[in-house]
Amino acid sequence: MDKIVCLVGKSGAGKTTVANSLRLKGYNCIDSYTTRSPRYENESGHIFVTLEEYEFKVRSGYLIENMVAYTYFDNNHYWCEKHQYEGKGITIYVVDKAEVEELKTRATDVEIVVIYLDASHTVRYNRMLYRDKVFLTEEDKLNFENTKDFYKAKEKAMSRIGHDESGAYAGVTYDYLVNANEPLDIVVSEVDKLIRDV
Secondary structure, rough: OEEEEEOOOOOOOOOOHHHHHHHHHOOOOEEEOOOOOOOOOOOOOOOEEEEEEEEHHHHHHHHHHHHEEEEOOEEEEEEEHHHHHOOEEEEEEEHHHHHHHHHHHHHHEEEEEEEEEOOOOHHHHHHHHHOOOOOOOHHHHHHHOOHHHHHHHHHHHHHHEEEEEEHHHHOOOOEEEEEEOOOOOHHHHHHHHHHHHH
């Protein structure tokens, strides 16, 4: 039987980074379809489609037959389809609480394991601020911190943390809890070990 390992956690916990690292180790990973725009060039973790493409799939009935998880967040649709995991053994999927609940209801042909990545407010905030940034020197970092992009990143990070803290993850159920305050390479190793042991 196929298995979907759901990575759940608040914004900035490291879910996508962990999933991308596991993909490099050979795991199948579901890239959610989404109608949101990419945050940056070559963003991974999603298949970006237009609202019109989504609406066509809904009207045609395709999604009724094939969608196994769905959520609507920040005015955008996110979903996955059966073909993304069927016959692929262990599959990694970055999801939110609502998607886990729907997945457990709709994907009855697969075993579902939920791993919650738990990181502090401070760790998550800093990860979001410097997401996908590489600084060669401390001066490069200081230069970034004096740009409009940095202030936009701060606003976005606070907004996402506010959403998460408002109860979006209250009552989430999981099979395993991983301390995601550690450096992400350690988190990846811990999650990989859990997957191999289950």
